[in-house]
Amino acid sequence: MSEIILxxxxxxxxxxxxxxxxxxxxxxxxxxxxxxxxxxxxxxxxFAMDHDIHVYSIGTQNDNHSFSASEAEEHINKHYGDVLRKIYVIRFKSPASDAENARVLQENGLSGKLEVTPAGFAFYNPDRVKYKTQSTPK
Structure with a gap:
């Protein structure tokens, strides 16, 4: 079991x-x-309207400069500050049961679902609807 920070x-x-x-x-x-x-x-x-998702690998822990949690929060504040409702930092184990993941969300006042993909990244699915890539970033 490994820990994921989201x-x-x-x-x-x-x-x-x-x-x-x-x-x-x-x-x-x-x-x-x-x-x-x-x-x-x-x-x-x-992207909530059509349940589109864009995923980018930033690198591995072995990279010379891995992206840090504090850099993630800075990025969010800098680029999304005008439309920011709230930032969450969630730690959970993977693999974990759906019940355990639901407990982690509930502790943070959230519904929705934590999803861990076969590629190894996790994401918060706020409405439990299937998200898939539907567009190509420009």
């Missing part, structure tokens, strides 16, 4: 990357997330 921000917007639309959140907002684990560091961006 730093993520809930945003006050809901958007669609492929339709180039952003508006104030009605029910579920967009997220920006950083996953730190044994499989490396990942940046995850979700």
């Amino acid at each position: 730093i993520f921000a809930l945003l006050t917007t809901e958007s669609s990357y492929k339709a180039d639309v952003e508006r104030p959140m009605a029910a579920v907002g967009d997220t920006i997330q950083f996953s730190f684990g044994a499989q490396g560091t990942w940046r995850v961006r979700t």
Whole structure:
């Protein structure tokens, strides 16, 4: 079992990357997330309107300059500060049961679901709907 640190921000917007639309959140907002684990560091961006997800590998723990948790929070504040609702820092074990992951979320006042992908990155799924890559970043 390994520990994953997930730093993520809930945003006050809901958007669609492929339709180039952003508006104030009605029910579920967009997220920006950083996953730190044994499989490396990942940046995850979700777009709530069409459940689109963009995932970027930032590197491994063995890189000369690995991206740190404090850099993740700085990045979120710098680039999303105007639409930032709240930042969360969650630590959990992987693999873990759905019940254990739900407990971790509940302790932080969150519903939704923690998902760990076969590639090794984790992300917070705020509405338990399937997210998949639907657009290519420009």
